[in-house]
Amino acid sequence: MLSKAKLKLIRSLELKKNRQSEGLFVAEGPKVVGDLLPYYRPRFIVATRTWLEIGAFPAQTEIIEVTDEELSKTSFLKTPQEVLAVFNMPDVRSSALSFPLSGLTLVLDDVQDPGNLGTIIRTADWFGIRQIICSQGTADAFSPKVVQATMGSIARVKVCYTDLPSYFANLPKGTPVYGTFLEGANIYQHPLSQNGLIVMGNEGNGISPAVSRFVTEKLFIPPYPADAITGESLNVAIATAITCAEFRRRTFQ
Amino acid sequence: MLSKAKLKLIRSLELKKNRQSEGLFVAEGPKVVGDLLPYYRPRFIVATRTWLEIGAFPAQTEIIEVTDEELSKTSFLKTPQEVLAVFNMPDVRSSALSFPLSGLTLVLDDVQDPGNLGTIIRTADWFGIRQIICSQGTADAFSPKVVQATMGSIARVKVCYTDLPSYFANLPKGTPVYGTFLEGANIYQHPLSQNGLIVMGNEGNGISPAVSRFVTEKLFIPPYPADAITGESLNVAIATAITCAEFRRRTFQ
Numbered sequence: 001m002l003s004k005a006k007l008k009l010i011r012s013l014e015l016k017k018n019r020q021s022e023g024l025f026v027a028e029g030p031k032v033v034g035d036l037l038p039y040y041r042p043r044f045i046v047a048t049r050t051w052l053e054i055g056a057f058p059a060q061t062e063i064i065e066v067t068d069e070e071l072s073k074t075s076f077l078k079t080p081q082e083v084l085a086v087f088n089m090p091d092v093r094s095s096a097l098s099f100p101l102s103g104l105t106l107v108l109d110d111v112q113d114p115g116n117l118g119t120i121i122r123t124a125d126w127f128g129i130r131q132i133i134c135s136q137g138t139a140d141a142f143s144p145k146v147v148q149a150t151m152g153s154i155a156r157v158k159v160c161y162t163d164l165p166s167y168f169a170n171l172p173k174g175t176p177v178y179g180t181f182l183e184g185a186n187i188y189q190h191p192l193s194q195n196g197l198i199v200m201g202n203e204g205n206g207i208s209p210a211v212s213r214f215v216t217e218k219l220f221i222p223p224y225p226a227d228a229i230t231g232e233s234l235n236v237a238i239a240t241a242i243t244c245a246e247f248r249r250r251t252f253q
Numbered sequence: 254m255l256s257k258a259k260l261k262l263i264r265s266l267e268l269k270k271n272r273q274s275e276g277l278f279v280a281e282g283p284k285v286v287g288d289l290l291p292y293y294r295p296r297f298i299v300a301t302r303t304w305l306e307i308g309a310f311p312a313q314t315e316i317i318e319v320t321d322e323e324l325s326k327t328s329f330l331k332t333p334q335e336v337l338a339v340f341n342m343p344d345v346r347s348s349a350l351s352f353p354l355s356g357l358t359l360v361l362d363d364v365q366d367p368g369n370l371g372t373i374i375r376t377a378d379w380f381g382i383r384q385i386i387c388s389q390g391t392a393d394a395f396s397p398k399v400v401q402a403t404m405g406s407i408a409r410v411k412v413c414y415t416d417l418p419s420y421f422a423n424l425p426k427g428t429p430v431y432g433t434f435l436e437g438a439n440i441y442q443h444p445l446s447q448n449g450l451i452v453m454g455n456e457g458n459g460i461s462p463a464v465s466r467f468v469t470e471k472l473f474i475p476p477y478p479a480d481a482i483t484g485e486s487l488n489v490a491i492a493t494a495i496t497c498a499e500f501r502r503r504t505f506q
Contacts, residue, residue, distance in 0.1 A: 115368060119488050119490075119491060122485070122487070122488060122491075123487060123488070123491050125485055126476045126477075126485055126486075126487050127476065127477045128476065128477035128478060128481065129477075151485070151486070151488075152485075153485065186505065188502050188505045189505065221498065222501075222505070223379050223380065223381065224379075224380045224381035224501040224504065225381060225504075226504075226505070228381065232375070232378055232379055232404070232405075232406065233379075233404070234375070234376060234379055234494075235372050235375060235376070235404075235490075237372075237488075237490075237491065238372060238375075238376050238490065238491065238494040241487070241491040241494055241495055242494055242495060242498045245474065245495045245498070245499075246498075246502075248475075248477040249441050249499075251477065251478075251479075252439065252441045252442065252475070252479070
């Protein structure tokens with residue numbers, strides 16, 4: 001049975017300020033909780049008998065068995081899924097400068113929709129991109145919506161938050177910084193390195209001027225037909241995926 | 254001023270059965286409403302003075318001027334945007350067989366999330382794919398959430414709903430039917446035609462057995478590194494985008 005205090009704590013973790021003051025975040029469902037358990041330490045786990053009979057968790061974890069009704073009271077999901085875990089949050093303010101510059105790193109400049117951010121983290125995981133550097137205005141990667149949209153990838157992809165212009169100003173010279181712009185070069189006809197930074201911008205405004213001045217390679221995903229005059233655009237998670245896929249496609253040639 | 258009857262009508266259009274019985278759907282915001290007005294006939298438009306001063310609409314359209322407060326009472330958006338229009342809905346049960354088979358057509362087999370469907374329609378528009386054939390179990394393209402997620406692309410992309418196995422059974426022989434499967438061929442190393450059908454499956458279960466037997470070309474979007482043993486997957490809207498992008502990329506070679 002779940003105490004009122006724990007129920008209140010869980011519900012409070014919907015808000016960023018509470019996640020930060022408590023140092024905790026929530027994940028739900030057998031797939032996501034299962035993916036996170038090897039990477040993050042659980043503070044406690046709320047689960048139905050169904051999950052407890054097959055779920056694996058570290059010894060000495062506090063387990064609270066609940067009914068489906070109790071779970072639905074605490075869950076952030078429309079359809080609660082057997083288990084909800086409260087995890088210790090990693091330090092996302094750790095310096096982005098500690099991220100190695102080998103391989104590809106994603107940089108997000110004020111991506112605001114939690115669903116987009118979660119999908120971007122999941123996509124980065126698929127394409128072997130293990131580091132994402134976010135502007136302070138980017139959605140919080142540990143909100144319940146984002147964690148669920150990552151489908152567990154938040155376990156394998158490191159996310160940090162920093163002031164992007166200062167970060168770029170301190171980058172070693174010659175580091176390729178890619179970004180997509182309407183006036184960019186056709187991505188399919190441009191050289192792409194397997195080392196560097198890929199910057200993606202805000203849903204409405206794209207990459208901010210303060211960041212775009214650090215982009216060394218401006219790219220463009222052409223519509224079809226290529227000369228289509230269009231007022232349209234691609235969703236930022238879609239543009240991120242097509243860009244990352246194209247970087248990795250080059251390794252098959 | 255908005256009458257209670259109209260307010261009630263608008264709110265009722267959140268549900269598919271009401272959209273079908275009324276033959277109406279809702280779109281919001283200057284961008285989306287502006288994109289739809291040349292394609293769909295508005296039944297009436299609810300707008301603030303800001304929009305009325307610059308928005309264009311057909312003569313004889315019933316216009317209801319409201320305050321921001323009134324608009325927020327009727328809007329489906331967290332942040333209402335100046336205008337909400339109620340449009341006559343096209344007939345989505347029109348036979349899929351009337352869609353021409355030249356060019357590329359998307360086929361969705363039970364895509365259930367409205368956000369995914371809206372993003373897929375928006376992406377199809379970018380890549381010049383103007384036809385989407387949906388299974389009966391796919392989310393309704395005219396729900397408020399989907400319409401908003403298309404960002405206006407629902408104006409240019411035709412969507413219809415049909416029984417997919419019967420549709421495929423009646424396809425002309427030799428029509429290429431592409432689909433993504435875990436056991437498919439590396440999409441980057443497989444011949445792709447600019448004519449044919451691209452099938453995408455349900456979020457949890459992929460393409461159903463009843464449909465997959467009609468797929469003639471099984472494709473796979475490789476992760477990175479290509480031999481990564483991963484229990485992960487890509488979101489269906491992301492997989493759709495990478496697949497469509499790859500079809501169109503071939504036209505640049």
